Amino acid sequence: MTNSIELSGISKSYGGLTALGKLDLTIKRNEILTLLGPSGCGKTTLMRIIAGFEEPTTGRVVIDGKDATRLAPEHRPVNMVFQKYALFPHLDVFDNVAFGLRLKKTAKDVIKREVTRVLELVQLESYKSRWISELSGGQAQRVALARALVNRPAVLLLDEPLAALDLKIRHHMLNEIKRIHEETSTTFVYVTHDQDEAMILSDRVVLLNKGGIEQIGGPEEMYWSPRTLFAAKFFGDTNIVNGTYGQGSVELPFGRYSHAAKSEVGAGPVNVSIRPETLTLAPAQGYLGEGEFLGKVKDTSFIGNRVIYRVAVAGDTIDLKCQQLPTPGSHTLTPGTQVAMRCKPESFVVLPV
Ligand code: ATP
Numbered sequence: 001m002t003n004s005i006e007l008s009g010i011s012k013s014y015g016g017l018t019a020l021g022k023l024d025l026t027i028k029r030n031e032i033l034t035l036l037g038p039s040g041c042g043k044t045t046l047m048r049i050i051a052g053f054e055e056p057t058t059g060r061v062v063i064d065g066k067d068a069t070r071l072a073p074e075h076r077p078v079n080m081v082f083q084k085y086a087l088f089p090h091l092d093v094f095d096n097v098a099f100g101l102r103l104k105k106t107a108k109d110v111i112k113r114e115v116t117r118v119l120e121l122v123q124l125e126s127y128k129s130r131w132i133s134e135l136s137g138g139q140a141q142r143v144a145l146a147r148a149l150v151n152r153p154a155v156l157l158l159d160e161p162l163a164a165l166d167l168k169i170r171h172h173m174l175n176e177i178k179r180i181h182e183e184t185s186t187t188f189v190y191v192t193h194d195q196d197e198a199m200i201l202s203d204r205v206v207l208l209n210k211g212g213i214e215q216i217g218g219p220e221e222m223y224w225s226p227r228t229l230f231a232a233k234f235f236g237d238t239n240i241v242n243g244t245y246g247q248g249s250v251e252l253p254f255g256r257y258s259h260a261a262k263s264e265v266g267a268g269p270v271n272v273s274i275r276p277e278t279l280t281l282a283p284a285q286g287y288l289g290e291g292e293f294l295g296k297v298k299d300t301s302f303i304g305n306r307v308i309y310r311v312a313v314a315g316d317t318i319d320l321k322c323q324q325l326p327t328p329g330s331h332t333l334t335p336g337t338q339v340a341m342r343c344k345p346e347s348f349v350v351l352p353v
Pocket of ligand 1: 045
């Protein structure tokens, strides 16, 4: 069996509000799948339906080949890690992790072996006697992970588990989660509204929009081949330029480029997504080379590992954001500088209006 979860025809309404439209989604065994989307798009609702905390209005939830639609959460092979760690402050680390096994009346020696196994997995073996209040946020979240993994769930659901942590710890924890995933044979379903987290972590990303699935794909596919304007804008930074498409080329305010549209667009008005890092610029020399067009730097931001320019082009009718890699000793161009710009039409994504 290669599928871990099969959702078919799932919808959820709260009174007159449709939190999820009818959606189908298959989650493969042992993948890390991220549910990504803006606030209110239905991520948590979908997660809670998988966990069994919420009953779908329509549709079927199959977990590990068995119909789980009407199963109570504790009878599903699923465990959940929340944003707020939900740990017991009056118990130490060991007892927090052991709690569920004790409820199930597991034998003492098995509890000791299993808790030790997961504390080693999250690298907190030497913290087993600490109180929860004596842990950092990252350590507390690792205890929460251990507590979920001690049950050996087939599916681990993680609902914005890093949202309460600061940026540096978040990056470290993402790598920890990846390592822990590799060492367990468990399917991870991860909810976030942070596209960086989704890209770093995921085998596949499900982008949700207003209760429906906008696009599903691997991180690189989502970044370079968005199928809609919403997906192009949600994933990373991009310039959206109005153009006209026809006969294998696209007419933009600063040039005409031959381009085979990958998405389904007909002849006529289109949106073109141009990633800032695919544009290059250099001080204008008084003439333009082939394929170049003129711009004027409006503002610059030096961010250490990159410089971001906003450049007015096409007679100051539009601004393009342009990202360059600085080299030591190179100078950031100042506002007002006339520049010759170049784009890579092969990286354009032509989208319906
Ligand atoms: P966030 O990132 O802000 O957590 P989300 O994508 O997880 O958002 P959900 O929490 O799934 O979104 O909510 C989807 C929609 O359903 C929202 O419009 C929300 O207000 C509504 N909703 C969620 N739970 C309930 C509820 N118990 N009763 C009524 N409406 C609800």
